[in-house]
Amino acid sequence: MAPTGAIPDHHTLCYTHVMRSFIILNKEVGQTPLDVVVGYKNSHPKYQSVPMAYAGRLDPMASGKLLILIGKECKQQEKYHKLDKEYRFEVLLGVSSDTADVLGIINNNETPLYQAKEISEVLKKLTGNITLPYPHYSSKTVAGKPLHTWTLEGRLSEIIIPTRKSTIYKLKLNNLTTKSKDEIIETATTKIETIPKVTDERKALGADFRRVDVRQSWQSFKEKPSQSKYQIATFTCIASSGTYMRTLAEVIAKELDTTGLAFSIHREKIGQYQKLPFGFGYWKKQYK
Numbered sequence: 001m002a003p004t005g006a007i008p009d010h011h012t013l014c015y016t017h018v019m020r021s022f023i024i025l026n027k028e029v030g031q032t033p034l035d036v037v038v039g040y041k042n043s044h045p046k047y048q049s050v051p052m053a054y055a056g057r058l059d060p061m062a063s064g065k066l067l068i069l070i071g072k073e074c075k076q077q078e079k080y081h082k083l084d085k086e087y088r089f090e091v092l093l094g095v096s097s098d099t100a101d102v103l104g105i106i107n108n109n110e111t112p113l114y115q116a117k118e119i120s121e122v123l124k125k126l127t128g129n130i131t132l133p134y135p136h137y138s139s140k141t142v143a144g145k146p147l148h149t150w151t152l153e154g155r156l157s158e159i160i161i162p163t164r165k166s167t168i169y170k171l172k173l174n175n176l177t178t179k180s181k182d183e184i185i186e187t188a189t190t191k192i193e194t195i196p197k198v199t200d201e202r203k204a205l206g207a208d209f210r211r212v213d214v215r216q217s218w219q220s221f222k223e224k225p226s227q228s229k230y231q232i233a234t235f236t237c238i239a240s241s242g243t244y245m246r247t248l249a250e251v252i253a254k255e256l257d258t259t260g261l262a263f264s265i266h267r268e269k270i271g272q273y274q275k276l277p278f279g280f281g282y283w284k285k286q287y288k
Contacts, residue, residue: 020070021069021070021071021072021073021076022055022067022068022069022070022073022287023040023068023070024065024066024067024068024270024287024288025037025040025065025066025068026063026064026065026066027058027062027063027064027065027066028063028194029060029061029062029063029191029194029264030060030061030191030193030194030195030196031060031194032060033054033057033058033066034054036054036066036068037052037054037068040052040068047070050070050071051070051071051074052068052069052070052074053068053069053074053077054066054067054068054069055067055068055069055077055080055081055083056080056083056085056241056270057139058265058267059101059246059265060103060195060209061101061102061103061191061262061264061265062101062245062264062265062266062267063264063265063266063267064087064265064266064267064268065267065268065269065270065287066267067080067083067270067287081241082240082241083241083270083271083272083287084169084238084239084240084241084270084271084272084273085238085239085241085243085267085269085270086236086237086238086267086268086269086270086273087235087236087237087238087239087245087265087266087267087268088174088234088235088236088266088268089234089235089237089245089248089249089262089263089264089265089266090232090233090234090235090262090263090264090265091232091233091235091249091252091253091260091261091262091263092184092230092231092232092260092261092262092263093111093114093230093231093232093233093253093256093258093259093260094108094109094110094111094227094230094231094258094259094260095107095108095109095184095221095230095259095260095261096108096109096250096253096259096260096261097217097261098136098137098151099135099136099137099246099261100135100137100244100246100247100249100250100261100262101246101249101261101262101263101265102188102191102192102261102262102263103191103192103195103209103214104137104214104217104261105210105213105214105217106214106217106218106221106261107259108221108224108226108259109258109259110226110227111227111230111231111258111259112258113178113229113231114176114231114233114256116173116176118256119173119176119233119252119256120173122252122255122256123171123172123173123235123252125255126168126171126248126251126252126255127168127169127170127171127279128167128168129165129166129167130165130166130167130168131163131164131165131166132163132164132166132243132244132247132248132251133161133162133163133164133247134147134161134162134163134164134244134247135147135244135246135247136148136150136151136156136161137151138244140162142159142160142162143159147161147162148206152206164242164243166239166240166242166243167239167240167275168237168238168239168243168248169238169239169240169273169275169281170236170237170238170279170281171235171236171237171238171248172235172236172237173233173234173235174234174235174236175233175234176231176232176233176234177231177232177234178229178230178231178232179229179230179231179232180228180229181221181222181226181227181228181229181230182222184230184232184263185218185221185222187263188218188263189215189218192211192214192215192218195209195211232263233252235252238269238273238281245262245265246261246262246265249261249262269283269286270286270287271283271284271285271286271287272284272285
């Protein structure tokens with residue numbers, strides 16, 4: 001992303017000389033990274049004319065830490081492109097969507113209830129070096145156009161879905177709960193409505209995140225006869241830069257011979273992680 005804000009005047013430049021080169025801000029579900037930057041500037045007038053840029057994005061349905069570069073540091077974005085991240089994320093088993101999270105057109109499948117031990121065994125296969133496809137609804141550019149645009153145009157058959165090599169340093173099951181279908185639908189639909197209505201004509205192809213169709217798909221799920229309870233598995237993941245938790249959620253479910261989506265994603269740490277033998281490791285550096 002290009003640095004936001006106007007070029008500061010001489011007085012501001014003198015002031016920013018003593019400013020920090022970055023800050024960590026928290027993004028809520030429903031916000032975009034740009035919303036977070038604009039909100040911070042609005043509540044901190046002294047930063048109004050100071051350039052800011054975020055180093056790493058979070059999806060609208062994700063929350064957590066954003067690393068925001070300040071002033072001259074905006075020109076050093078490349079230094080921050082390979083930072084490791086730690087996430088806490090939930091996987092809803094037995095329900096899938098075309099976005100791999102709740103903000104998509106969903107389908108559900110009859111699925112068994114799993115034991116924690118079964119899930120933990122699957123995670124061992126996914127730890128280490130792994131190649132994952134980019135989500136169809138992502139900003140990854142293919143032939144000069146974002147992947148989500150290819151998807152919305154119905155032209156995915158014309159391209160090869162790109163993949164990315166990642167390192168999963170740690171992947172741990174924290175909790176396994178069972179919730180009613182109604183509870184799941186209520187939580188998901190509440191999240192969907194946290195995004196302000198998008199009226200920008202330049203984004204007409206996405207049609208306000210397709211929320212008319214997304215709402216209808218959740219309503220159809222509500223009305224469709226299906227199992228009354230679904231499992232949600234909560235994980236901690238430490239991974240290299242650019243690893244999509246949405247994709248990882250789908251892969252975990254596939255290894256369990258079912259479908260799944262990322263029910264929630266929260267970024268907890270940003271920095272440099274040092275892997276050690278036997279599954280151990282530590283954070284050499286954290287941005288706080």
